Amino acid sequence: MSTRIAFLKGHGTENDFVIVPDPENAIDLSPAAVAALCDRRAGIGGDGVLHVVRSAAHPEARELAADAEWFMDYRNGDGSVAEMCGNGVRVFARYLLHAGHVTEGDFTVATRGGVKRVHIDKDGDVTVGMGGARLPEGEVTVSVGAHSWPARNVNMGNPHAVAFVDDLAQAGDLLSPPPFSPASAYPDGVNVEFVVDRGPRHVAMRVHERGSGETRSCGTGACAVAVAAARRDGVDPAVTGTPATYTVDVPGGTLVITERSDGEIEMTGPAVIVAEGEIDAKWLETAAR
Numbered sequence: 004m005s006t007r008i009a010f011l012k013g014h015g016t017e018n019d020f021v022i023v024p025d026p027e028n029a030i031d032l033s034p035a036a037v038a039a040l041c042d043r044r045a046g047i048g049g050d051g052v053l054h055v056v057r058s059a060a061h062p063e064a065r066e067l068a069a070d071a072e073w074f075m076d077y078r079n080g081d082g083s084v085a086e087m088c089g090n091g092v093r094v095f096a097r098y099l100l101h102a103g104h105v106t107e108g109d110f111t112v113a114t115r116g117g118v119k120r121v122h123i124d125k126d127g128d129v130t131v132g133m134g135g136a137r138l139p140e141g142e143v144t145v146s147v148g149a150h151s152w153p154a155r156n157v158n159m160g161n162p163h164a165v166a167f168v169d170d171l172a173q174a175g176d177l178l179s180p181p182p183f184s185p186a187s188a189y190p191d192g193v194n195v196e197f198v199v200d201r202g203p204r205h206v207a208m209r210v211h212e213r214g215s216g217e218t219r220s221c222g223t224g225a226c227a228v229a230v231a232a233a234r235r236d237g238v239d240p241a242v243t244g245t246p247a248t249y250t251v252d253v254p255g256g257t258l259v260i261t262e263r264s265d266g267e268i269e270m271t272g273p274a275v276i277v278a279e280g281e282i283d284a285k286w287l288e289t290a291a292r
Contacts, residue, residue, distance in 0.1 A: 226270055
């Protein structure tokens, strides 16, 4: 490992990430190293790490290299591996543009949740094709203290439980994962969204992200919320043949989610690079012990 490791810091609606460019997959980012980088007091601070690797250089992405040159090796803030991060893809795309690896317009990014289509507008917003939502059958309940709510099980390549509440304050502090049942619904844990209505096709949410705690935004969560709200409202684009668009307010800003009639979900929102610098490799090695 080099004595200095390049990094950048970016965010999408204040869901923030440490970006580690590593085209040839030469940096060993252990779970402890990722957690050290994401530590907001002793490290750089972030909800997760975006490890930027060429698909051909990563064993989990080589088979996707023909469809997407770059692989988003995403890690949660606690160091655990995640299948997908919607805000992360937007920030990842912004980094690729910043570094000169892509130009404005359309391109693709490989993730553990599959290859994602990306479009960077001239006004700076980034749109990501998030794939379709799966809606597993079965009742799910989430709880905070003495309160319990029915939740919609939505899978966006990662699992979500969406609960509609009267007041977002009912979600509590979201420092620890809200209990859910049955346990069999989410054997590997779940992202939990609490949602209130703001107007026609306009909702607001708070989220506990699996492995990260409460975050200022969650892209896949916003998509799951939009789908759950649409079904609650009796809207299914696959049936009507008409796309459905929902505005989703998150603590860090606003995302616009469109579900097309073919099931594809598109998420549009900002992505910003705010800083770049170098990490002392010796510090990281020590911090990760």
